[in-house]
Amino acid sequence: xxxNGQPGACNSSAAVVEILAEKGNERQAGSSTNLSTSxxxxxxxxxDTNIIKTTFMWTIDDITGIFGNNFVKAIVSSLFYTRTxxxxxxxxxxxxxxxxxxxxxxxxxxxxxMENCTKPQxxxxxxxxxxxxxxxxxxxxxxxxxxxxxxxxxxxxxFLRRDQLxxxxxxxxxxxxxTLFCEMMVIGDVANRPTQTSRLNMPEFRLNRDFSQLIxxxxxxxxxxxxxxxxxxxxxxxxATRSKAFFKLFEDHTGTRVEIGDVKPxxxxxxxxxxxxxxxxxxxxxxxxxxxxxxxxELEGLEVICEEFLCRGLTVDNAASFLIYADNYSASNLKTxxxxxxxxHKVAVVETIGWKIMALTHHHLLDxxxxxxxxxxxxx
Numbered sequence: 557x558x559x560n561g562q563p564g565a566c567n568s569s570a571a572v573v574e575i576l577a578e579k580g581n582e583r584q585a586g587s588s589t590n591l592s593t594s595x596x597x598x599x600x601x602x603x604d605t606n607i608i609k610t611t612f613m614w615t616i617d618d619i620t621g622i623f624g625n626n627f628v629k630a631i632v633s634s635l636f637y638t639r640t641x642x643x644x645x646x647x648x649x650x651x652x653x654x655x656x657x658x659x660x661x662x663x664x665x666x667x668x669x670m671e672n673c674t675k676p677q678x679x680x681x682x683x684x685x686x687x688x689x690x691x692x693x694x695x696x697x698x699x700x701x702x703x704x705x706x707x708x709x710x711x712x713x714x715f716l717r718r719d720q721l722x723x724x725x726x727x728x729x730x731x732x733x734x735t736l737f738c739e740m741m742v743i744g745d746v747a748n749r750p751t752q753t754s755r756l757n758m759p760e761f762r763l764n765r766d767f768s769q770l771i772x773x774x775x776x777x778x779x780x781x782x783x784x785x786x787x788x789x790x791x792x793x794x795x796a797t798r799s800k801a802f803f804k805l806f807e808d809h810t811g812t813r814v815e816i817g818d819v820k821p822x823x824x825x826x827x828x829x830x831x832x833x834x835x836x837x838x839x840x841x842x843x844x845x846x847x848x849x850x851x852x853x854e855l856e857g858l859e860v861i862c863e864e865f866l867c868r869g870l871t872v873d874n875a876a877s878f879l880i881y882a883d884n885y886s887a888s889n890l891k892t893x894x895x896x897x898x899x900x901h902k903v904a905v906v907e908t909i910g911w912k913i914m915a916l917t918h919h920h921l922l923d924x925x926x927x928x929x930x931x932x933x934x935x936x
Contacts, residue, residue, distance in 0.1 A: 606744030611737060612636040613687065613868075614649055617901065619734040620722065622653050629654070634896030635671060637864065637889065640744035645678060646671040649738055650710070653718070660714050664721060667712030668738060670705040677706045682740040684713060689730050702743065767832040779806075780813045781828075786821040790828060798831040801853040819849045830858045839865045844881060851885055863890040870897050876910030879925075880918055895928040902929055 614633045616622070622631065633649040652665040666684050680703060685696030695716065703711045721728055728734070770791075777789035795802040805814065816824055823845045826836040836846065839862065847862035849855075866878060867890060875898050882891035898905050902925075905911055915922050 600750070602749045604747045604749070606640060606746075608638045608640060608742045608744050609740070610636065610638050610742075611739045612647070612649065613735060613737045615733050615735045615901075616651065617904065618732050619653075619729065620725070620732060631900075632669075634893050634900060636867065636893070638740070638742045639860065640742070642745055643674045643678070645673045645742065647740075649736065650712075651736075655714065656712075662717055662719070663714040664716050664718055665712055666715040666736065667710045668705075668740070669710040670707060673707055677704055679704055679743040680740050682711070682738055684715065685737050685739075686716075686728055687735040687737055688728055694728050764833050768829075771828060771832050778812060781816050781824060782813060783816040783819060783821050783824050788821075788824060788828060795828075795831060799853045799855055818852065820845060823849050827853060827855070827858070830855060830861075836861065843869070847887065848885060859887070860889070863887055866890055867893045870894070872901050872904045873908055873910065875901070875905050876908060876914045879921055880914055883918070883921055895925060898925055899928045899931075 612633070616631060629652065631651045631653070635646050635648055638645045638647065648669050648671050650667045650669050652660075652667070655661045655663045655665050656667075668682050668684075670678065681699045681701065682703070683696055683698040686694045688694040697713050697715065699711065705711065721734075774789045777791055779790050779792045779795070781788045781790055792802075792806050796806050797803075819827070820842075822838075823842055826838060826842060826846050827849055830836050830850075834857070836858065839846065843862045843865045847859055847866070850858035850862060870878060870893070875894060879891065879894040879898065881887070882894055
């Protein structure tokens with residue numbers, strides 16, 4: 557933990573970059589090779605760096621009441637996730653209402669905590685802030701450099717004096733609620749691809765765009781998917797390659813027209829978009845149905861995308877119904893996120909109609925929620 561609360565103190569990765577740059581300059585300065593000549597033919601290296609961006613919002617009820625309780629040392633948010641090609645990283649935010657030590661006891665301190673991961677460490681930078689009424693930024697701080705996070709490690713900021721927050725409560729709080737946000741960029745996998753080429757002017761990489769246009773062009777298709785009277789043209793080879801369910805379907809069905817009866821037209825359209833491009837075009841209004849369809853058609857990547865979208869859309873009113881959905885379809889990440897959210901907002905959630913329906917129809921979820929309440933209280 558950065559005991560000074562200064563994200564700008566994490567300079568290790570920046571130093572590495574600077575050293576590598578200096579060595580590269582020395583090699584270039586010491587060489588008498590004419591670069592304009594050697595660049596036409598020779599050995600080259602292409603480095604790909606995967607940058608994952610995510611935003612997390614967290615609303616805390618009755619923050620002024622928490623300030624008055626000296627027994628509440630830390631408030632922990634629900635989990636949120638970033639996924640690289642080789643790792644699934646779990647994060648949380650932590651608010652220390654009376655600082656992390658005596659030197660910061662007058663501050664509200666905010667920390668980004670890496671809960672779990674496969675690799676021993678990851679690099680990331682982040683920005684914290686407060687959202688006031690209307691979702692407008694009221695205050696924010698940014699890590700000055702890329703920070704090194706190790707498993708169960710954190711970086712943070714003393715952030716804001718408690719007396720300043722209380723004095724400006726009308727501008728910073730909404731009905732006694734404090735809404736925080738965290739924007740972060742995680743440096744994912746870095747891959748070097750050495751190659752030999754006779755020229756540096758590589759053509760534009762257009763695979764994703766070309767496949768996106770292939771959906772709309774309706775050219776050279778060899779199968780028609782019909783759903784509720786609507787026809788969608790597609791290509792068997794692409795569908796079968798990307799989805800085991802479609803592979804099995806076409807093994808048994810050799811015709812050029814297939815009736816799809818278990819999804820809505822707009823959902824099937826997003827399934828095709830994901831299969832061709834790796835991303836759906838629209839999630840608003842279809843995320844739940846699309847997540848169910850992703851499970852049926854064995855599209856794990858689409859299922860994860862839908863779960864992350866649903867996590868961001870959690871509210872007190874829909875928390876219980878989303879928990880039922882996550883349990884019914886074994887959406888483990890969404891279920892964990894749901895239970896953490898309900899734990900943080902239990903006073904409001906247990907008063908909703910959705911919770912009362914769940915208590916009558918899904919007794920085992922009620923038991924799981926109460927166990928989560930007990931675990932949550934131990935973090936305080």
